[in-house]
Amino acid sequence: MPHDWLWETVRLLLYLVGLIGFAAFNAAYLSLLERKEPAWFQLRRGPTEAGPLGLLQPVADGIKLLGKQLLVQGGADVLLFKIAPVAVVIPSIMCLVLIPFSETMGARDISLGLLAVYSFAAINVLATMLGGWASHNKYSSIAAARVVAQNIAYEIPLLLVIIALVMVTHTFDLREIVAQQAGGFWNWNVLRFGASPLMPLAFLIYFICMLAEANRAPFDMVEAESELIAGAFTEYSGMGFGLFFIAEYVNVVVGSSIGAVLFLGGWHCPFGLLPGLHWFLIKLYLLCFAVIWVRWTFPRTQIYGLLNLSWKVLIPLALAHLIVTAVTVKLV
Amino acid sequence: MKSDLRSYLKEIIGGSISLLTGMWITLRQSFRKPVTVSYPYRTLKLPERFRGHIELKADEQGWAKCVVCMACQKACPSFCIKVNGYKPAGMPRKVATIYILDFTTCSLCGLCVESCRFDALMFSREYNLASFRKEDYVMDMLERLRRRRICRP
Ligand code: SF4
Ligand code: SF4
Numbered sequence: 001m002p003h004d005w006l007w008e009t010v011r012l013l014l015y016l017v018g019l020i021g022f023a024a025f026n027a028a029y030l031s032l033l034e035r036k037e038p039a040w041f042q043l044r045r046g047p048t049e050a051g052p053l054g055l056l057q058p059v060a061d062g063i064k065l066l067g068k069q070l071l072v073q074g075g076a077d078v079l080l081f082k083i084a085p086v087a088v089v090i091p092s093i094m095c096l097v098l099i100p101f102s103e104t105m106g107a108r109d110i111s112l113g114l115l116a117v118y119s120f121a122a123i124n125v126l127a128t129m130l131g132g133w134a135s136h137n138k139y140s141s142i143a144a145a146r147v148v149a150q151n152i153a154y155e156i157p158l159l160l161v162i163i164a165l166v167m168v169t170h171t172f173d174l175r176e177i178v179a180q181q182a183g184g185f186w187n188w189n190v191l192r193f194g195a196s197p198l199m200p201l202a203f204l205i206y207f208i209c210m211l212a213e214a215n216r217a218p219f220d221m222v223e224a225e226s227e228l229i230a231g232a233f234t235e236y237s238g239m240g241f242g243l244f245f246i247a248e249y250v251n252v253v254v255g256s257s258i259g260a261v262l263f264l265g266g267w268h269c270p271f272g273l274l275p276g277l278h279w280f281l282i283k284l285y286l287l288c289f290a291v292i293w294v295r296w297t298f299p300r301t302q303i304y305g306l307l308n309l310s311w312k313v314l315i316p317l318a319l320a321h322l323i324v325t326a327v328t329v330k331l332v
Numbered sequence: 333m334k335s336d337l338r339s340y341l342k343e344i345i346g347g348s349i350s351l352l353t354g355m356w357i358t359l360r361q362s363f364r365k366p367v368t369v370s371y372p373y374r375t376l377k378l379p380e381r382f383r384g385h386i387e388l389k390a391d392e393q394g395w396a397k398c399v400v401c402m403a404c405q406k407a408c409p410s411f412c413i414k415v416n417g418y419k420p421a422g423m424p425r426k427v428a429t430i431y432i433l434d435f436t437t438c439s440l441c442g443l444c445v446e447s448c449r450f451d452a453l454m455f456s457r458e459y460n461l462a463s464f465r466k467e468d469y470v471m472d473m474l475e476r477l478r479r480r481r482i483c484r485p
Contacts, residue, residue, distance in 0.1 A: 040362035048370065297358045298351065313344055 015107035019096045027249040028058035030288060037289070038296040065245075068238035075136040076235065084131030085236065085243035091120040091127070092250035099257045100175040102267040102277040113174040114162065117258060118155075121213060124251065125151040128215070128222060131244070132232030143231030146303060147222045150212060153310035154219075158209035160318035161202045164325040165262055168195040174258075178266030185270035190263040194332065196325040203263045205318055207290070210255035212306070214248065217295040221303050256287035378457055385435050386444055387456040388428075388477045396477055397452035400426040407447035410437045431473040436466060 032047065032054065039046030047054030072078055098113045100106040110116060125147055132144030168189070169177050181188050189195075190203045212219040223231040230236075233244050260266060260283035267280040301309070369376055386404075388396045400417035412434040419426045445453045463469070 037362075039366070041358040043361060043364055043367045045366045045368045045370065293355060293358065297354050 012107060015097070019107060020093060023093050023096060023250045023253070024246065026253045027246040028062065030249040030252065030292075031061065031245070032058050033288070034292050034295075037292045041293075041296050062242070065239055065242040070240055071235075071237045073136070073235055077134040077136070080130050080134035081235075082240075084127050084134060085240045085247075087127035088124055088131065088247040089243050089250070091123040092247050092254055094120045095254040096250070096257075098174065099254070100178055100261065100266060101280055103275065105277060106175065109173065109175050112172045114166070114172040114177070114258075114262075117174075117254070118159065118162070121251075121254075122151075122155075124247065128232050128244075131236070132222075135232070135235040137235050139228040139230075139234050140232050143222045143224075143228050143234075147215070147232065149303070150215075150219065150221055150306060153307050154209045154212035154314075157205055157310060157314035157318040158213065160315070160322050161205050161209070162262070164196065164202060164318075164322045165189060167322075167325055167329050168192065174261050174266075178261055178268065181265040182268050182275070184268075185265065188263065188265040188268075188270075194328070196321060196328055198321040198324050199263075201317065202321050203259070205314055205321070206259055206263065207287075208309075208314065210259060211291060211294060212310070214251040214255050214291075216248070216252065216291055218298040218301050219306055220295075220300060221306060224300055226300070252288055252291050253284065256284050256291065259287050260284050378459075382455070382457055382459075383440060383442060384456040384458045385438060385440065385461075385471070386433060386453050386473070388431060388473045389452050389454050390477060390481065394481050396428050396431070396474060397450055398428040398431060398448075399450050399452070400428050401448075401450065403447045403449065404444035404453060407443045408438075409441065409443065410439055412437045413444060428474060433471045433473055435461075435469040435471055 035057070036046040036054070038044075047057040050056040050060045072081055095117050097107040098110065098116055100109065128147045129144045132140040132142075132147065135141075165177075166172060169180055171177060177189075185191065190199055192199050196202070211217075215222045221231075223233060228234070230241075233241055236244060257280075260280060264283045264287075265279075266283075267277060268275045269279050388398055391397045398415070398417070400415055402415055405413045405415050414430060414432040414434075415428060416430040417426045417428040442455070445455060461469075
């Protein structure tokens, strides 16, 4: 059929446009939630002036950022400096392409989807590091060094947890992983005690590592305002900063989506009724809520505390989980 | 060795519990009513003893009670009061013709009010004083008094 590839191309392009829209929408409204949620926690009101209940605040923020001049300071590596914000957004959006939103939705399924997501996530680290390094600013350089140390430290427990999960599911295909969790919340991977009694712990480790990988507080060492002004983003103005900002929230969305897919049964209903996109979105936004909740509850850790947590706590626990899983998989 | 492992695990579990307690507290807070007063639309009642900048008092006829004794001008540590006046014929006392407060340097210490033995000064209850122009803060107290009298019902 000659029209097959044409239709496929159009479908992919439409998905791409939709996903970019989805990413931008999420970045905008998560940033609003990021201001509303601490307001609730701290008995304040948050933004109320722009639009009803402050719902147009992200639009105002966006216009403000667009209206600002893009400055490149002397001594910066101009090419890298300009590439970095773009290179930080693109992999986040590419991750979205691989996510199965529902039984019938999802731009592209590849059999190594899980692996692909984490390869793209690594580009993100590289781009942040480039941005910090190209800024030719001491604070940015420190942040660039930190982002590498932090992401290497947290990628290990993250991948250990995922290896253990893949040993249980026997597949890297995200759609297949979700399909295996059909039937009710007792079939979700987070409660799959038959595979390993440590599964809830694995989910917790995943969540913590996701926070660190997305550079979210209390692990936002890259942007630690109190010590590094804005870390790797210090020298960026206008939409250059805006892109880093968008990338941060898209990363949260990607991390939460993968968390929902791997551990919380993706598009499946907790009681086996009416599976669909809405369940996926509910889980996604509950996780996003939790990410912001954590941010506004705990103070920022020190870089030492951050690395200690990973090397001394998370990695041993993840290894224990891996061994327990291996033994149960072998025995059962 | 064994006790090392035990304290290690104890630290992890204790830490996790304290983190969860923290999250429970923030979550509980979010269901309470916000304490913010949406200021331009709603204001709090001023406390009884609120001290704004100074203001002249008027007597029954509506004249400023000030007798130009200069005590306030001398008492002011920031030199921000300028008073002048004359004695009109038929008046038992002097009458102020100039009373300027330079609010840019006033420290709101209240020494002027305390030093006035003729009960001619008081604190205003004005606090919406933002302005873009410095000149707005050099206030003519007699002018303000006049305006207050006109506004009075
Ligand atoms: S309050 Fe203090 S500083 Fe202000 S005018 Fe009176 S004496 Fe001067
Ligand atoms: S001390 Fe009282 S009476 Fe004397 S000049 Fe000042 S305001 Fe007037």
